[in-house]
Amino acid sequence: MPRYLLSVYQPDGPVPAPDILGAIMRDVGAVRDEMKAAGVWVFAAGLLPATSATVVRAKDGRMLTTDGPFVEGKEHIGGFTIVNVPDLDAALEWGRKVARATTLPIEVRPMQEGHA
Amino acid sequence: MAVLVRLTGDIPLAEEAVQDAFAIALERWPAGGVPPSPGGWIISTARNRAIDRLRREQTRDQRHEEADRLLARDESIEDSAEDPTMLDDRLRLIFTCCHPALSLEAQVALTLRLLGGLTTAEIARAFLVPEATMAQRLVRAKGKIRDARIPYRVPESHDFDERLSGVLAVIYLVFNEGYAASAGESLMRDELCAEAIRLGRVLRSLLPEQSEVAGLLALMLLIQSRRAARIDADGALVPLGEQDRSRWERPLIEEGQTLVRECLRRNTPCPYQILAAINAVHADAAMTSDTDWRQILELYDQLMTFGASDVVRLNRAIAVAEVEGPAAALAIIDRLELDGYHLLHATRAEMLARLGLEAEAGREYERAIALTQNEVERAFLRGRLRRSTLA
Numbered sequence: 306m307p308r309y310l311l312s313v314y315q316p317d318g319p320v321p322a323p324d325i326l327g328a329i330m331r332d333v334g335a336v337r338d339e340m341k342a343a344g345v346w347v348f349a350a351g352l353l354p355a356t357s358a359t360v361v362r363a364k365d366g367r368m369l370t371t372d373g374p375f376v377e378g379k380e381h382i383g384g385f386t387i388v389n390v391p392d393l394d395a396a397l398e399w400g401r402k403v404a405r406a407t408t409l410p411i412e413v414r415p416m417q418e419g420h421a
Numbered sequence: 422m423a424v425l426v427r428l429t430g431d432i433p434l435a436e437e438a439v440q441d442a443f444a445i446a447l448e449r450w451p452a453g454g455v456p457p458s459p460g461g462w463i464i465s466t467a468r469n470r471a472i473d474r475l476r477r478e479q480t481r482d483q484r485h486e487e488a489d490r491l492l493a494r495d496e497s498i499e500d501s502a503e504d505p506t507m508l509d510d511r512l513r514l515i516f517t518c519c520h521p522a523l524s525l526e527a528q529v530a531l532t533l534r535l536l537g538g539l540t541t542a543e544i545a546r547a548f549l550v551p552e553a554t555m556a557q558r559l560v561r562a563k564g565k566i567r568d569a570r571i572p573y574r575v576p577e578s579h580d581f582d583e584r585l586s587g588v589l590a591v592i593y594l595v596f597n598e599g600y601a602a603s604a605g606e607s608l609m610r611d612e613l614c615a616e617a618i619r620l621g622r623v624l625r626s627l628l629p630e631q632s633e634v635a636g637l638l639a640l641m642l643l644i645q646s647r648r649a650a651r652i653d654a655d656g657a658l659v660p661l662g663e664q665d666r667s668r669w670e671r672p673l674i675e676e677g678q679t680l681v682r683e684c685l686r687r688n689t690p691c692p693y694q695i696l697a698a699i700n701a702v703h704a705d706a707a708m709t710s711d712t713d714w715r716q717i718l719e720l721y722d723q724l725m726t727f728g729a730s731d732v733v734r735l736n737r738a739i740a741v742a743e744v745e746g747p748a749a750a751l752a753i754i755d756r757l758e759l760d761g762y763h764l765l766h767a768t769r770a771e772m773l774a775r776l777g778l779e780a781e782a783g784r785e786y787e788r789a790i791a792l793t794q795n796e797v798e799r800a801f802l803r804g805r806l807r808r809s810t811l812a
Contacts, residue, residue, distance in 0.1 A: 393522055414569075
């Protein structure tokens with residue numbers, strides 16, 4: 306079955322107050338449990354802030370290392386989930402559940418098949 | 422085409438296979454005669470070509486599996502011309518083309534290309550973009566359907582209403598672009614209107630129980646019935662109130678009114694039905710002065726209960742002008758946030774002119790003219806401007 310990457314796009318800056326964040330984490334946990342129960346959950350992770358990111362690239366035979374995320378912006382990927390579902394409609398349905406739980410936009414993107 | 426998309430699950434492959442089949446038919450039929458079921462012959466030939474094409478790409482195991490899967494489908498596709506499977510296939514294809522994961526312009530282009538009879542060049546012309554741009558748009562959309570696995574099926578019940586609204590919006594957009602071309606020299610692009618009505622009829626035959634579908638078809642038919650009267654011999658725009666009503670096409674009106682009555686019987690109102698009913702009231706009036714504006718105003722009030730946009734309020738104001746006078750209409754118009762929308766300025770100008778405020782009306786007509794991209798509409802507004810300055 307095709308796999309899809311559901312990426313959470315999170316605004317940079319301070320995290321929500323503990324009570325709000327707590328409720329969000331509870332809802333996100335509930336969606337994860339639902340995914341596991343449905344047998345579609347493959348992997349998920351939350352990421353530390355984009356300010357902690359580093360970019361390395363090969364240039365003219367040398368490696369270049371720079372501070373910060375690759376794309377400058379006000380929002381960055383804050384976490385992701387990989388699901389294994391039959392088609393885009395099913396992936397979008399899970400994406401909507403994650404969007405409701407996180408209160409953030411979710412990018413749903415198919416993964417290449419046939420590669421581990 | 423729709424059958425092949427289901428069998429192969431791959432729109433580009435299905436297109437190529439169908440083209441192959443027609444090419445073979447062109448070679449064979451003149452000499453060997455047309456087979457008893459030409460449609461079925463095309464489908465089974467195209468299926469075989471699809472299998473050949475899949476096999477030829479031997480580098481990919483997955484392709485082999487697909488060829489096997491196709492071979493395994495032992496369906497009686499020979500006698501398919503009007504069978505239910507074929508109708509289902511068409512319905513599935515409509516929902517795939519109008520999938521919300523595709524951009525609206527891609528949805529429109531795919532629908533016209535795969536369900537309508539239009540070529541890429543014709544669609545490009547209708548939307549005033551270069552053919553290469555339109556071809557690219559289609560390729561990208563088909564690529565997304567394949568890569569993201571946009572399913573080829575009728576949506577499930579929890580999704581159905583929303584997805585159907587999306588399909589209707591695409592068809593209505595095609596119709597509107599045909600009826601009131603947003604730019605260019607001619608006001609209407611007939612092939613788009615005809616195509617939208619054709620799609621409306623197809624959808625109605627596939628979903629006869631959906632009154633929203635009947636409502637949209639009725640609306641398009643009733644608007645289309647006035648097509649000939651809307652443009653005079655010099656190609657100038659004639660507003661509804663000044664049209665020669667004997668030139669309205671009665672068969673289209675009757676078909677539209679029958680659908681409106683059917684919707685009324687079902688009593689599940691929706692915006693398309695109400696808009697159709699408003700147009701049916703106009704169609705009922707043999708002369709402009711016979712128009713039952715009170716009924717039209719009531720219908721607009723009903724329409725407002727479905728989420729009132731400022732465009733709906735603007736159209737309602739036109740009915741208010743007829744029932745309560747131009748001052749009441751102007752009071753509504755002045756509360757709308759549609760600054761920059763040419764029809765707002767044109768309607769405001771009309772109301773000011775009726776109130777005898779010629780100088781203000783002239784300034785509004787000038788704004789409307791500056792904001793209009795369509796040459797025929799612009800010429801019409803210039804005529805109105807002259808009339809108000811002469812008065």
